[in-house]
Amino acid sequence: MAALTTRVDVAILGMRVDAPVSRQAGAGPSDDGHVMFNGQQAAIPVNPDSPYLAKNGRLFLDGADLGMDVVPVNRPKFYDLTTADGVSYEKIAKLHGAKVLATTVVQTCIRYGESERCRFCAIEESLNAGATTAVKTPEQLAEVAEAAVRLDGVTQMVMTTGTSRGPDRGARYVAKCVRAIRAAVPEFPIQVQIEPPADLSVIKDLYDAGARSIGIHVESMDDRVRARWMPGKASVPLDEYRSAWREAVRVFGRNQVSTYLLVGMGEDPDEMVAGAKELIEMGVYPFVVPFRPLKGTLATDVDKVGSPDRVVVQRITYEVAKALTEANMFGSDQAAGCAACGACSMLQTAGA
Numbered sequence: 001m002a003a004l005t006t007r008v009d010v011a012i013l014g015m016r017v018d019a020p021v022s023r024q025a026g027a028g029p030s031d032d033g034h035v036m037f038n039g040q041q042a043a044i045p046v047n048p049d050s051p052y053l054a055k056n057g058r059l060f061l062d063g064a065d066l067g068m069d070v071v072p073v074n075r076p077k078f079y080d081l082t083t084a085d086g087v088s089y090e091k092i093a094k095l096h097g098a099k100v101l102a103t104t105v106v107q108t109c110i111r112y113g114e115s116e117r118c119r120f121c122a123i124e125e126s127l128n129a130g131a132t133t134a135v136k137t138p139e140q141l142a143e144v145a146e147a148a149v150r151l152d153g154v155t156q157m158v159m160t161t162g163t164s165r166g167p168d169r170g171a172r173y174v175a176k177c178v179r180a181i182r183a184a185v186p187e188f189p190i191q192v193q194i195e196p197p198a199d200l201s202v203i204k205d206l207y208d209a210g211a212r213s214i215g216i217h218v219e220s221m222d223d224r225v226r227a228r229w230m231p232g233k234a235s236v237p238l239d240e241y242r243s244a245w246r247e248a249v250r251v252f253g254r255n256q257v258s259t260y261l262l263v264g265m266g267e268d269p270d271e272m273v274a275g276a277k278e279l280i281e282m283g284v285y286p287f288v289v290p291f292r293p294l295k296g297t298l299a300t301d302v303d304k305v306g307s308p309d310r311v312v313v314q315r316i317t318y319e320v321a322k323a324l325t326e327a328n329m330f331g332s333d334q335a336a337g338c339a340a341c342g343a344c345s346m347l348q349t350a351g352a
């Protein structure tokens, strides 16, 4: 429990750390430094005002050595390469944690207009900052994946995308990219992350292309929270998510499907745990992650939402981890993806 308490605390207060692997903006949680925390991958907010300090491989709180190992992840070698047409590999895919290659294949989203945008998201900010390119081609992704495996020993890949207008919501392009990567690096474990497609057959297409895990991210099972925080995505009813999760479990298998649940959007903790249990029963891993204030998002810049209460984060993490272990579902059993990586959640510290 002490390790979980500290891990939650650090996730919320951040730490002072010189982390060569970090990222700003982009899809999902960011503004973090990547470290190995007691041997587990961890994406921690870098905060110069935090009472926690990582130094000489150890974690200190107000100067006291906590007896925990914190080792920053080294800058990967593939970041120094460029494609034949002059694009830095670092703009095509990033290292997450120590062993995960991550990319956003299409860095724009139909829901990024101010009235529709998810209030925690900054997907187009890294594009505006010139840190990435709008669309990664299958050839570029295959080239970067091959180099990251060969030079830096990455073991899995996460591919997400902004949502596009078609009934596949961008999934067919993701499938094309997966196919190209697997042709270059056969058997490389890849997770794809998509919105529920209107045409469910695309889920099988993703598997046939070579993806082995899938994330269909709802962030909250509470319709009031969804309407307030994700007005665009909330137009997709929860029942469409349920249909997509069921089809994904049928195709990819139990515990190869996951969804984010974000703590700190004003949800009722008991309802969130109940929602997580419904997901677990379906064979879907609820990846519980604390909301992280992030510049460039509406939640931070307009709503001024702060970090969630650490007691609530710890309680939900603990209860969901307990339900997961009782169901024999572990993130490390997923072929690839966020649950397999675990860096943005405290569930692995809690045993799941």
Ligand code: SF4
Residues within 6 Å of the ligand: 028, 029, 043, 096, 097, 100, 102, 158, 337, 338, 339, 341, 342, 343, 344, 345
């Ligand atoms: S949990 Fe997902 S978003 Fe977080 S570092 Fe790992 S792969 Fe990246």
